[in-house]
Amino acid sequence: MSAGSLAIVGLGPGPHELMTFEADAAIRSASDLVGYGPYLDRLPALPEQKRHASDNRVEIDRARQALDLALGGARVAVVSGGDPGVFAMAAAVFEAVERGDPRWRDLDIEIHPGVSAMLAVAARLGAPLGHDFAVISLSDNLKPWDAIARRLTAAAQADFVMALYNPASKARPHLIHDVFKLLRGLKAPETIVAFARAVNRPDERIELTTLGAADPSVADMSTLVLIGSSATRRVTRGNGGFWVYSPRSYGDMR
Amino acid sequence: MSAGSLAIVGLGPGPHELMTFEADAAIRSASDLVGYGPYLDRLPALPEQKRHASDNRVEIDRARQALDLALGGARVAVVSGGDPGVFAMAAAVFEAVERGDPRWRDLDIEIHPGVSAMLAVAARLGAPLGHDFAVISLSDNLKPWDAIARRLTAAAQADFVMALYNPASKARPHLIHDVFKLLRGLKAPETIVAFARAVNRPDERIELTTLGAADPSVADMSTLVLIGSSATRRVTRGNGGFWVYSPRSYGDMR
Numbered sequence: 403m404s405a406g407s408l409a410i411v412g413l414g415p416g417p418h419e420l421m422t423f424e425a426d427a428a429i430r431s432a433s434d435l436v437g438y439g440p441y442l443d444r445l446p447a448l449p450e451q452k453r454h455a456s457d458n459r460v461e462i463d464r465a466r467q468a469l470d471l472a473l474g475g476a477r478v479a480v481v482s483g484g485d486p487g488v489f490a491m492a493a494a495v496f497e498a499v500e501r502g503d504p505r506w507r508d509l510d511i512e513i514h515p516g517v518s519a520m521l522a523v524a525a526r527l528g529a530p531l532g533h534d535f536a537v538i539s540l541s542d543n544l545k546p547w548d549a550i551a552r553r554l555t556a557a558a559q560a561d562f563v564m565a566l567y568n569p570a571s572k573a574r575p576h577l578i579h580d581v582f583k584l585l586r587g588l589k590a591p592e593t594i595v596a597f598a599r600a601v602n603r604p605d606e607r608i609e610l611t612t613l614g615a616a617d618p619s620v621a622d623m624s625t626l627v628l629i630g631s632s633a634t635r636r637v638t639r640g641n642g643g644f645w646v647y648s649p650r651s652y653g654d655m656r
Numbered sequence: 657m658s659a660g661s662l663a664i665v666g667l668g669p670g671p672h673e674l675m676t677f678e679a680d681a682a683i684r685s686a687s688d689l690v691g692y693g694p695y696l697d698r699l700p701a702l703p704e705q706k707r708h709a710s711d712n713r714v715e716i717d718r719a720r721q722a723l724d725l726a727l728g729g730a731r732v733a734v735v736s737g738g739d740p741g742v743f744a745m746a747a748a749v750f751e752a753v754e755r756g757d758p759r760w761r762d763l764d765i766e767i768h769p770g771v772s773a774m775l776a777v778a779a780r781l782g783a784p785l786g787h788d789f790a791v792i793s794l795s796d797n798l799k800p801w802d803a804i805a806r807r808l809t810a811a812a813q814a815d816f817v818m819a820l821y822n823p824a825s826k827a828r829p830h831l832i833h834d835v836f837k838l839l840r841g842l843k844a845p846e847t848i849v850a851f852a853r854a855v856n857r858p859d860e861r862i863e864l865t866t867l868g869a870a871d872p873s874v875a876d877m878s879t880l881v882l883i884g885s886s887a888t889r890r891v892t893r894g895n896g897g898f899w900v901y902s903p904r905s906y907g908d909m910r
Binding site: 419485486535638 | 666668671672673674675676677678680681715739740741742743744746747748749750751753754759761762763765767768769770771772775776778779780782783784785786787788789790791792793799806807809810811813814815816889891892893894895899901902903904905
């Protein structure tokens with residue numbers, strides 16, 4: 403049997419138009435698609451293409467399944483929403499490779515990047531990531547609070563804009579409240595905060611607020627939370643709405 | 657004259673295949689393209705489409721030009737390499753809007769995100785951004801060293817992976833050396849470092865090394881520098897090469 407291949411593909415934030423041409427081609431040329439069910443459901447059904455849908459909580463098992471299919475000769479595409487390299491399938495695949503079947507190391511593995519959620523959210527708001535920023539995932543049940551708090555504190559003290567992925571967890575419903583409590587002790591109440599849910603999808607909802615006024619309980623599993631730096635600011639639009647941006651210069655840095 | 661519009665468009669890292677369908681459509685439907693000359697040169701010439709090429713060092717002037725063209729009724733696309741929201745044209749446009757002609761606030765401004773350089777570099781290497789990371793630009797001549805050092809120190813002490821944009825500056829040739837000197841005092845010599853130049857372009861060159869062994873002078877204006885966390889690791893490929901990834905869990909965090 404000829405050697406298979408594994409493509410790790412970023413679908414972007416949702417609609418097909420925000421996928422790259424390369425990602426689209428990688429998916430079309432695959433014999434087997436592996437991924438979380440709702441991501442596979444975004445893709446058009448192609449004849450003779452097999453689908454292997456799985457639950458979102460078993461990334462490492464999904465990675466192993468994809469690697470085994472490729473080893474068996476399949477042209478496999480494993481898909482992620484957003485970019486596969488940011489808190490997504492690419493790291494899971496390499497964790498599996500490092501610990502698993504030595505033959506997986508011989509496979510042809512390619513990664514096709516995508517527009518990550520933070521970039522899609524930033525594009526909706528204006529340019530909040532126009533200056534230095536830190537990207538932190540709150541999702542993993544294995545993460546000790548001390549480690550999360552240490553990174554949030556460092557990011558706040560050095561005045562980074564922050565993009566917080568996966569802010570809600572069924573296992574830890576109080577986590578996002580603890581995060582806001584910590585940040586309120588470190589940053590000014592007028593700091594700009596945005597809760598951006600399902601950006602670019604039909605159920606998109608963006609709430610622009612401040613650190614002092616924010617209600618963290620609006621953050622669910624589909625929400626990305628943006629926390630401004632001291633320089634992040636709003637510009638009033640002619641229609642009464644706002645753009646949010648972070649100036650490119652350090653001049654305004656606290 | 658009918659109202660014009662302004663699209664701020666991310667071209668991705670280089671080849672057309674890494675652009676999104678939406679970005680491609682926004683460029684094709686524009687009457688006027690504004691951007692740094694080499695970015696405009698990547699795009700196919702369309703009849704009746706005007707091009708306004710400019711020098712890279714005048715982003716704010718380019719933003720004002722694009723806004724004025726839109727105010728005059730043009731369908732303007734201003735282009736950035738990578739994603740326009742990450743150290744690029746989107747922030748320049750909103751800086752111009754905030755300080756400029758009040759009528760600019762009434763314009764229809766849309767941002768079309770793209771695959772940023774850090775995501776393209778990560779896809780080439782494996783999954784180095786698979787865990788929390790900080791994104792820092794070293795380019796701006798206005799940046800005081802103290803501010804840069806403060807952010808690098810915070811990112812190192814909280815063990816973020818780091819993506820450093822614009823590491824080389826003609827005005828400050830010693831900056832990248834100062835950055836490495838600082839990081840060597842804060843992080844282990846075996847920390848993984850990658851210099852990724854012109855990724856996805858014909859002159860791509862990636863050097864994978866360690867903090868202790870790195871020669872920072874290889875970084876030029878087209879290079880993105882990745883600095884691993886303490887958990888970032890290499891996996892040997894069957895062909896003798898390496899993948900680089902950062903595990904998803906905090907388990908290995910220092």
